[in-house]
Amino acid sequence: MNAQPDTPSELPAQQQPTQPGLTEPMTPTPDHGEDSWVGHDRLAGRRALITGGDSGIGRAVALAFAREGADVAIVHLPEEQEDADETKRLVEETGRRIVTMALDLTTEQGCIDAVAKTVESLGGLDVLIPNAAHQKQRDGVEDLKVENIERVFRTNLISTMVLAREAVPHMSAGSSIISTTSIQASDPSPGLLDYAMTKAALVAFTQALAAELGPKNIRVNAVAPGPIWTPLIPATGFPDDKVENFGQETPLGRAGQPAELAGAYVYLASDEATYVSGAIIPVTGGRPF
Incomplete structure (x- = not known):
């Protein structure tokens, strides 16, 4: 891969009015590894389920997995169909199979269907990547609404637990199971209070489930992204200056690209990580986790 993507330290101010955000309106377009990821059959024959696989980190992981020889299933919301179709096109160009599913993972049935349809379509399941997430900027604890908190917890945390159960x-x-936590788990921002809580809980989930499933030789790990340029960011409701300066607080001085996350997931799913379980891999631009 390239030593460093062409990512400006300052990004143009931009907003998307609702979540989920979409890739097409973003400037610059996120790098998912379309022109840089070269596969080496590190995941040949594996079958992976990736939630939130239509865009951002999920798309980068789906593409890297396919180029490494895996078949993939992705879950997305109906309003993300355009992004899901692009991920499908990229994966199909590799010659691997892809299944796309428009499901609501905030419901128990959506999680049940995601696993069942993956197993039916791909003939089994070797890697689960519960990656779908929801976050919104909060103005203060006094303005928190239960329905908004519940959406964050159901998307980020409860769905992960139900998907693992299934x-x-x-x-x-x-x-292996590879969840997506966040730098917010160890360095939470007040405006992302509920989101940070779910990401901290996913650290405990990873460590506890790794201990439970170790005797079965099923490994459980997590990746902790720092500030990564995905559709989630312009759709979070951040002020313009926060979007413009996104990632500048890292030692590397810039936001990361989704492609820069994919290698961590590939490693954790591969035979190179057969003795790695209960681990959290930070990909944070140098911010300590």
């Missing part, structure tokens, strides 16, 4: 019975020795 997936583990289909997994054999050597399989």
Whole structure:
């Protein structure tokens, strides 16, 4: 891959009115590894389910997995169909299979269907990547609404637990679960109070489930992104200056690109990580986790 993507330290001010955000309106367009990721069959024959796989980190992981020889299933919301279609096109160009599913993971049935349809379509499940997330800028604790908190918790945390519950019975020795936590788990921002809480909980989830599933040789790990340029960012409701300066507080002085996350997931799913479980890999531009 390139030593460093062409990412400006300052980004243009931009807003998307609702979540989920979409890729097409973003400036600059995120780098998912379309022109840089070269596969080496590190995941040949594996079957992966990636939630939030239509854009951002999920798209980069789906593309990297496919180029490494895996078949993938992705979950997205109906309003993300255009992004999902582009991910499907990129994966199909590799010659691997892809299944796209428009499902609401805030419901238990949506999670059940995601795993069932993956197993039916791909013939099994070796890697679960619960990556879908929701975050919104909060103006203060006094303005928190229960329905908004519940959406964040159901998307980021409860769906991860239900997906794992459904997936583990289909997994054999050597399989893995890789969740997406965040720098917010260790360095939370007040405006992302509920989001940060879910990401901290995912650290505990990773460590506890790794201990439970270790005897079955099913590994459980997590990746902790720092500030990554995905559709989530312009759709969070950040002030313009926060978007413009996004990522500048890192030692590397810029936001990361989704492609720069993919390698961590590939490593954790591969045979190179057979003795890695209960680990959190920070990809944060130098911010300590």
